[in-house]
Amino acid sequence: MQPVYQANAQLDLTFTRLVDVPRALIWRAWTEPALLMPWFCPLPWKTIDCEIDLRPGGLFRTTMQSPEGAEFPNVGCYLDIVPQEKLVWTNALLPGFRPSQPAATSGSDEVNFLFTAMVELADAEQGTRYTATVIHADEAGCKQHAAMGFEAGWGAALDQLVAMVQRGF
Amino acid sequence: MQPVYQANAQLDLTFTRLVDVPRALIWRAWTEPALLMPWFCPLPWKTIDCEIDLRPGGLFRTTMQSPEGAEFPNVGCYLDIVPQEKLVWTNALLPGFRPSQPAATSGSDEVNFLFTAMVELADAEQGTRYTATVIHADEAGCKQHAAMGFEAGWGAALDQLVAMVQRGF
Numbered sequence: 001m002q003p004v005y006q007a008n009a010q011l012d013l014t015f016t017r018l019v020d021v022p023r024a025l026i027w028r029a030w031t032e033p034a035l036l037m038p039w040f041c042p043l044p045w046k047t048i049d050c051e052i053d054l055r056p057g058g059l060f061r062t063t064m065q066s067p068e069g070a071e072f073p074n075v076g077c078y079l080d081i082v083p084q085e086k087l088v089w090t091n092a093l094l095p096g097f098r099p100s101q102p103a104a105t106s107g108s109d110e111v112n113f114l115f116t117a118m119v120e121l122a123d124a125e126q127g128t129r130y131t132a133t134v135i136h137a138d139e140a141g142c143k144q145h146a147a148m149g150f151e152a153g154w155g156a157a158l159d160q161l162v163a164m165v166q167r168g169f
Numbered sequence: 170m171q172p173v174y175q176a177n178a179q180l181d182l183t184f185t186r187l188v189d190v191p192r193a194l195i196w197r198a199w200t201e202p203a204l205l206m207p208w209f210c211p212l213p214w215k216t217i218d219c220e221i222d223l224r225p226g227g228l229f230r231t232t233m234q235s236p237e238g239a240e241f242p243n244v245g246c247y248l249d250i251v252p253q254e255k256l257v258w259t260n261a262l263l264p265g266f267r268p269s270q271p272a273a274t275s276g277s278d279e280v281n282f283l284f285t286a287m288v289e290l291a292d293a294e295q296g297t298r299y300t301a302t303v304i305h306a307d308e309a310g311c312k313q314h315a316a317m318g319f320e321a322g323w324g325a326a327l328d329q330l331v332a333m334v335q336r337g338f
Contacts, residue, residue: 003265004226004264005226005265005266006264006265006267011267053173055173056225056248057248057249079248079266080266088226090266090268092261092268093259093285095175096172096173096175097174097287097304098285098304099284099305099306100261101307114268115268118266135267136267137267137268137269138270
């Protein structure tokens with residue numbers, strides 16, 4: 001059976017990296033609030049709050065803080081969870097699968113597009129093959145996200161994740 | 170563990186009916202295109218096409234036809250599937266969990282709100298306890314749906330479903 005995800009180069013942003021940490025620990029860093037907050041925002045931004053209800057329809061909530069101290073809450077809903085393999089969530093739905101309004105999902109003027117995000121983990125020769133994909137509703141949202149520096153931002157966050165795992169926690 | 174659905178009387182429409190048909194057959198009537206099309210639209214509207222990919226992230230597509238012959242396509246995405254118990258889908262996402270735009274989900278001017286729908290089936294003393302719930306993003310969408318005759322419409326469709334099952338198929 002084909003995966004449900006249908007790639008679309010005009011609407012999606014994706015990157016793959018090989019990282020030298022086991023996928024079990026990457027999974028924990030994505031799914032335990034205390035292990036997510038230290039790396040989730042590229043510094044000097046911080047993630048100062050996080051709530052995770054790890055099941056389809058469950059809440060994924062973070063609060064980001066700018067260097068100036070402004071707070072930006074984000075609320076999403078998990079869609080698909082395959083432990084240590086695949087994590088899918090969206091800001092198009094609130095917890096309990098309730099449709100969201102774009103303006104309701106973030107306090108930031110910069111993030112007003114809807115997206116579904118997918119993190120996929122696979123064993124690699126050394127460590128883990130890490131693929132992050134963000135699926136947008138339309139080209140405008142995709143371009144806005146690319147212009148915000150999707151790959152640099154998610155890449156910098158991943159560097160922070162890897163450094164945290166390699167330090168030990 | 171609590172269900173993920175969080176009821177909200179201002180945002181949701183729901184009704185429960187006891188129907189004298191087994192839930193296994195109601196389930197088939199909701200999940201097999203050939204068995205869905207005969208009852209899904211209250212006559213004189215018709216459902217003239219249907220495609221079902223019954224898995225989370227899978228396509229749920231119908232085309233309704235007005236008595237005047239105008240066609241109204243609807244595309245949604247399944248979210249949660251518990252065979253013979255619970256079926257959840259939304260028009261806030263397209264297949265593969267891609268966020269949709271309200272205008273893209275229907276050709277009808279009348280249906281431009283986002284919703285998640287949930288059909289729940291439980292054994293009753295005689296037949297099945299049937300609960301339909303529609304979860305909206307905001308009060309405007311909920312009121313619009315109520316004004317369109319949600320309960321009468323879904324109730325009439327259910328009557329057609331029950332009649333079809335009782336006739337045998």
